[in-house]
Amino acid sequence: MTRSGVATPGTAAAHPDPYPFYAALVADRPFGHDADSGVWVAAGAPAVSEVLADPSCRVRPGVEPVPRGILGTPAGEVFCELVRMTDGSRQARRKRSLVAALGTVGAEQVVALAAAQAARAVDWHDLQFGVPVRVVAALLGADGDVPAEVARLVGAFVRCVPASATAEDHAAAAGAAADLRELLGPYLRAGGGGLLGALVRSAARDGWPQPAPLLANVIGLLSQTYDATAGLVGNTLLALARYGRPDDLAAFVAEVVRHDAPIQNTRRFVASDTTLAGHRVPAGSAIVLLLAAANRDPHANVDPHAFRPGRADPRVFTFGRGAHGCPGRALATAIAVGVAATVTATPSHAGYRPSPNARIPVLKGQFP
Template sequence: MTTTPIDAVRHPDPYPYYADLVADRPFAYDGSLNAWVAADATAVRAVLAAPQLRVRPAGEPVPTGVTGTAAGEVFGDLVRMTDGSLQQRLKALVVRALGRADTARAAALAAAHTREVLAAGGGVPYQELMFGVPARTVAGLLGLTDGADAEAARLVGDFVQCIPAGASEEQYKAAALAAARLQDLLRPGLDGSRETLLAELVRAARQDSWPDTAPLLANAVGFLSQTYDATAGLIGNTLVALARGAARPGTPRALDALVREVVRHDAPIQNTRRFAAGAFHHGGATVEPGGQVLVVLAAANRDPAVNPDPHALLPGRVNPAVFTFGAAAHRCPGEDLAAALAGAVVTELLAAGWDPAGLPATPGYRPLANARIPQL
C-alpha cells in the first residue's frame, strides 16, 4: 500500500503500512508532508515528552481564521492547544475535575439517550448514536438540560470544524457563532452551585486561586469538543470490530475490555502533530526550529516492542501500551469517560437486538486527517 500517514487514516486497513513505518522508518522525514514522522513507541514517547515540541506553531497559536472571534478565544484557552506553566496549572484543574466525574452516571445518561434515539424507529441512526449521544451526555454532565444539551451537541459539531488545518471561511464563521452560543449556555454554571462537571472545574479553580473564569468556560467547551470525534470513532470502531467477528461480550466487564482494546487496536484518534520551538534530536536525526512532527499514535499502539502480538484484538490485555490518548503534558484525561460512553451506546444497541452482521466489515471512513471514524 503506497500512501502517507494522513491518507492511511481513512484506508480500509492502514495497519500493514503502519507496521512498515515502525519496522523501517520509526522516525523519518516525509517530504510529501514536509514533516518528520514518529511511528514507533520510542519515538512517539520522546516526541510527546519533549518540551521544545509544542502543540501549535509558534507564529500561529490560534488558527488565523478564528483569531479575534469567540472560537479563537476558546481555542486559545484550551489546555490541549496550549503549552507552558499556565497550561500545566490549568491542566491540573481539568484533570482534577474529570477525576471526579461520575462515569456510572455518564453511562446511565448515554444509555437513556441511546434508548430514546432507538425508540424513534426506522434504521439504526448511527450518526446520532456516534456523535449526538456522547456530546449530549457530556453537555448534561456540564449542567445543560431541557433541550440545551441537544443544542450544545449540535453546536459542538460546528465548533470542531475550526480545529483542522484547511478549514473553510464558512466553517470558521460557523465555529465562531457556535463558540459564542456554547459559552452563553454554559456561563450560568460558573456559580458552582450545582453538582455538575463544570461546577467541579469551578471548585478546583477556587481551591487553586485560579483568577480567571474565561479559561474555565473554554475548557468546558473543550470537554464537548474532545468528546465529539474521538468518542464517535470509538463507538464506530467497536461496532466494526464486532462486525469483523470480535466475540460478543456477555458482561459489562467484557464489553469494557473490548472497548479499551479497540482504543489500542483501531484507534479513533490516529495521529497528532507537534511543532519545534527549539531543536529536537532523536535517533541521530534533528528537527530544526520551525519544523513539525506527525506523531502516528496508531502505529505506536501496534509496536511489537511494547505490545506482544500487536495486530491481534485481545480484550483484557495486561498492561497494554496505549498511545491513543497521548502522553506526558498533553495526555487526554478523558479515557475512562470515553470508554463509559462508548460502552453504554454499544450495550443498548446489542440489547435492542442489533446484529453486527448488518454492518460491512470494511466500511468507508470520513475524510479526516487524524480521526478514524467509519461511515456507517
C-alpha cells in the same frame, strides 16, 4: 483519500486498512523525514514517546498559536484558552484542575447516561456524534433541550480545528463559540453540583477562577468528546460485529482503543532545535505522530496486531501521554461501553469519514 490507494501519513486515518503501512514504518523507519509532505513522521513507540516527552515539541506552531481564520472571533478567544492547544505552566495548572474534576465522575454514572441517550438516538450519526456530547453536557448540569443544542453547536465549533478548515468553517465555528458561551455561561455562574461544580471548585483551588478560561475549557471538553468518541463508538460497534459480544465490555472497548484507535495521529511543532530518535530536528519543523502505529509496535505490545481484550498492562498511545495526555480517556471509554451495551443491531460499514487524524467509520443500515 490516498495516492493510488496507498496509505500515506496524511491519509492513513481514513484508509480502509492503514495497518500494513503502519507496520512497515515501524519496522523500517520508526522516525524520519517524509520528503513528500515535508514533515517528520514518528511511528515507532520509542520515537512517539520521545516526541511526546520533549518540551521543545509544542502543540501549536509558534507563528500561529491560533488559526488565522478565527483570530479576533469568539472561536479564537476560546481556542487560545484551551489546555489541549497551549503549553507551559499555565496549561499544566489548568489541566490539573480538569483531571481533578473529571475524577469525581464515576464510570457507572457515565455508562448509565450513555445507555439512556443511546436508547433515544434517532440514527447512526446521532448515536456516534450526538450521544457522547449530550452525555457530557448532562454531566455538566445542562438539562431539558440544552444538551441537544450543545451537541449541534459543538459540531459547528470543531470545524475550525483542522488545518484544512475553510472560511465558511471558521465563520460557523465563530458563531457556534458565541452561542455556546451564551448557552453554558449561566450554568457556570450557578456553579452547583455535578462535573461543572467540581471544575469550578478545582479551578478556584488552582488559582484560575476567571470565568472566560473556565468556560473555554468546558467547550474544549465537549469538543474533544465529539470526533474522538464518535470514532470509538463506531469502531467498537464494528469490532463487536467482527469478534462477537464479550462478557467484559469495558475490556473489549479498551482493546478497541489500542487496536483500531479512534485518533490515529497528532502533531507537534518544534520550537527549538532538538534531537529525537538520534536525528537532529531543527526549530520550525512539524512532526506527525502516528499513535495508531505506536499502539501496534512490538516494542510496546506483544503480538500487537492480534485483537486481545484483557491484555496485561498494554501500552496505549491513542489518548496521548505526558503534558497533553487526554484527561477524558475514562469518560470516552465509559460512553462507548454504555452505547455498546444498549445497541445490539449490527450496522453496515461504508468507509471512513474524511479526516487527517480521526478514524470515524460511516455506519449504515437499519437503525434499531
